[in-house]
Amino acid sequence: MTVTPTLDGDVLAVLANHDGIFTTGQLHRLLTRHSEEGIRKVLRRLTKQGVVLSDRVGNAFAYRLNRDHLAAEHIIGLAQLQKTLLERIEDRLESWEILPVYAAVFGSAARGGMAEDSDVDLLLIRPDDADDDRWETQVHELAVEVTRWTGNDARPLEFAEAELADRAYDEAVLRDVARDGLTVAGSRAWLTGRLRKRKG
Template structure:
């Protein structure tokens, strides 16, 4: 799946991309605004998709001067299912958080990073996860937990999970010398621990 195009899991069309944007926002969008947010497709294509969605009743069109502003119809019978699909990235993060919270021991820090965090996934993209392991963790037990999480993420999404691991000592010792850690500080989506802790280790190495 593509977390940045969540409705593509059921409809790999422009209509799904438009709905995902509208369902994630309480206000209105003009065609031009949708074009800028989507960063793909022509304005004419977006306009045609909006007309189709208005005919289905799932989008409202409000005239503003000579133009139209479009908003998601949250009273539509399909609305709860559309918003559920539109929120798939958040749902994935919640599931990973819940899984990590049950670990013994828990990671010192964990984050989703790479294309899944930046919003540039394709259907073939891996889902990248950083895990920072406590120094005293039992390696066999930890390995079983990691393997289980990788299998779960792949089952939840259809994408391969690529897990990158560091110990706490490695993060403290190497800090900014590992470019991927700087990438995680900049773009990562925290699912365990505190972002400030990892950022602090990077700053220590810079000073």
């Protein structure tokens, strides 16, 4: 789900998702994989283009997205791709004939660190009495749609509800989902409760 895999895109994503102002140092603390000098150069260029506004604060400059710029609504839309993806997945899951007990997006798609070759990882917990064929059809259709929406492969990880007690080798994945996953169906409290029972 990478549309602008550049420093410009990362800087604009931060500015678009927040109404406040940021110094170069503050942006660098958020975008640690980029150098502060690189961020400064991008901000100068974007300010010259009018996409970003700069204000002097003491001895430093602070920057914010120019929300009146013609490109602003498109920049904001790109910055909110993760939110849009989650909303679409939630809508699809709500329309399923067999509703999942719990579902979440996890991994890099949840952390906001997706690259061109990243997968969209989905945890899907199905009811124990679900019809296997119908369930698998739903999952396949969702995976195809998510891939079409994002350009990244969708990788569903599926369990029946009763299987959670028996899948000790997936403990790390389930803990990751409980800690960082973004719930798109059901309740995170339900998952954490099941994990506590496994541990006990």
